[in-house]
Amino acid sequence: xxxxxxxxxxxxxxxxxxxxxxxxxxxxxxxxxxxxxxxxxxxxxxxxxxxxxxxxxxxxxxxxxxxxxxxxxxxxxxxxxxxxxxxxxxxxxxxxxxxxxxxxxxxxxxxxxxxxxxxxxxxxxxxxxxxxxxxxxxxxxxxxxxxxxxxxxxxxxxxxxxxxxxxxxxxxxxxxxxx
Amino acid sequence: xxxxxxxxxxxxxxxxxxxxxxxxxxxxxxxxxxxxxxxxxxxxxxxxxxxxxxxxxxxxxxxxxxxxxxxxxxxxxxxxxxxxxxxxxxxxxxxxxxxxxxxxxxxxxxxxxxxxxxxxxxxxxxxxxxxxxxxxxxxxxxxxxxxxxxxxxxxxxxxxxxxxxxxxxxxxxxxxxxxxxxxxxxxxxxxxxxxxxxxxxxxxxxxxxxxxxxxxxxxxxxxxxxxxxxxxxxxxxxx
Numbered sequence: 001x002x003x004x005x006x007x008x009x010x011x012x013x014x015x016x017x018x019x020x021x022x023x024x025x026x027x028x029x030x031x032x033x034x035x036x037x038x039x040x041x042x043x044x045x046x047x048x049x050x051x052x053x054x055x056x057x058x059x060x061x062x063x064x065x066x067x068x069x070x071x072x073x074x075x076x077x078x079x080x081x082x083x084x085x086x087x088x089x090x091x092x093x094x095x096x097x098x099x100x101x102x103x104x105x106x107x108x109x110x111x112x113x114x115x116x117x118x119x120x121x122x123x124x125x126x127x128x129x130x131x132x133x134x135x136x137x138x139x140x141x142x143x144x145x146x147x148x149x150x151x152x153x154x155x156x157x158x159x160x161x162x163x164x165x166x167x168x169x170x171x172x173x174x175x176x177x178x179x
Numbered sequence: 180x181x182x183x184x185x186x187x188x189x190x191x192x193x194x195x196x197x198x199x200x201x202x203x204x205x206x207x208x209x210x211x212x213x214x215x216x217x218x219x220x221x222x223x224x225x226x227x228x229x230x231x232x233x234x235x236x237x238x239x240x241x242x243x244x245x246x247x248x249x250x251x252x253x254x255x256x257x258x259x260x261x262x263x264x265x266x267x268x269x270x271x272x273x274x275x276x277x278x279x280x281x282x283x284x285x286x287x288x289x290x291x292x293x294x295x296x297x298x299x300x301x302x303x304x305x306x307x308x309x310x311x312x313x314x315x316x317x318x319x320x321x322x323x324x325x326x327x328x329x330x331x332x333x334x335x336x337x338x339x340x341x342x343x344x345x346x347x348x349x350x351x352x353x354x355x356x357x358x359x360x361x362x363x364x365x366x367x368x369x370x371x372x373x374x375x376x377x378x379x380x381x382x383x384x385x386x387x388x389x390x391x392x393x394x395x396x397x398x399x400x401x402x403x404x405x406x407x408x409x410x411x412x413x414x415x416x417x418x
Contacts, residue, residue: 082298085277089269089299092278097305138302145298149277173403176292178276179283179394 004037005164008049008077012066013093013133014059017150018084024153035164052077060090060135065127067139074140082142085149094133101131144169148177184248199239199250200228204413209405210252211261211290213379214327215240217412219336222328227261227290262294270301273322280389281381283397289404313364316386317375324354324382334374342368
């Protein structure tokens with residue numbers, strides 16, 4: 001089906017909770033896949049996105065790889081969507097913004113309770129951590145925002161069906177939650 | 180003939196001495212607000228109640244109603260202004276609703292929901308602020324303080340104490356407590372004080388009560404703040 005709407009999804013500094021909530025649309029997924037085709041996504045294992053209509057981004061940016069992925073999505077998605085609290089305001093990972101990176105790494109890998117063979121991971125394959133976790137609208141232009149921790153399945157459904165059916169997406173009061 | 184103003188074209192009666200907010204509330208017209216509660220002297224600091232009066236913007240909670248005023252409240256321009264103000268309040272502090280026990284009962288959140296605020300628009304400040312959990316029954320989480328001064332006014336005007344004040348200016352503005360140590364435990368605050376119950380956000384919390392009502396069954400989870408505000412605050416005007 002060449003004319004299906006192409007959707008890509010990713011989780012940056014997120015917990016995949018938003019993806020799990022998306023899957024909570026349950027049997028409506030069957031209706032959705034009649035209309036959309038998933039490109040890069042944890043659901044498909046496609047590694048890079050190309051020519052997509054909609055990109056759904058979960059999580060904020062906490063490391064250099066997050067920034068590259070986010071820019072790839074922006075370059076390849078007509079519509080980019082911040083999904084969930086972490087994408088919108090940094091969320092729980094951003095609580096480390098009040099602690100220096102050195103203190104964070106020391107606590108996790110050197111001095112923390114139960115740490116064995118203490119060493120700070122430095123493999124060249126590991127993306128470098130940013131000094132702070134930032135929301136994605138500070139890095140690229142974002143077209144729509146779906147708040148919630150996570151946004152409910154109904155939020156995903158309402159938003160995607162609005163877009164697919166050519167309406168301006170709108171969330172009624174009952175679907176707007178920050179928690 | 181009684182004196183009247185109009186709000187969005189609707190005729191609203193008022194009595195001398197009433198503000199535009201007083202008159203609106205009494206007539207069942209909601210004007211968004213956070214730093215205002217009818218029992219306390221208006222402060223006019225949150226600016227959410229900004230309305231247009233005869234062509235000029237001013238805060239409805241401090242501006243006296245005067246016969247013949249034409250007030251605009253629910254215009255798209257004012258709604259957009261209020262959304263921007265609310266976004267600024269969010270980015271200036273650390274408001275992470277999923278980890279806040281006030282979520283669902285928070286007026287800042289309630290106003291944001293009412294305005295259909297879906298994003299923060301501005302870059303986040305992530306300011307470094309402290310938590311004062313020294314008191315046995317009450318805690319202050321400075322991350323969530325929006326400097327509305329409701330606790331300051333409640334302590335002075337209802338509790339007959341002077342527990343809270345705002346210190347510093349601009350970005351260094353912060354809530355302080357009346358104790359040499361700077362700690363809440365060394366003040367004469369009591370958990371039953373009005374000052375403990377008046378905070379519109381999760382900045383002042385009564386300990387061990389936060390999860391008595393489950394998330395999802397809280398005030399603003401299902402009811403909009405305009406209905407809640409009119410139902411709970413309307414009768415207090417004119418007291």
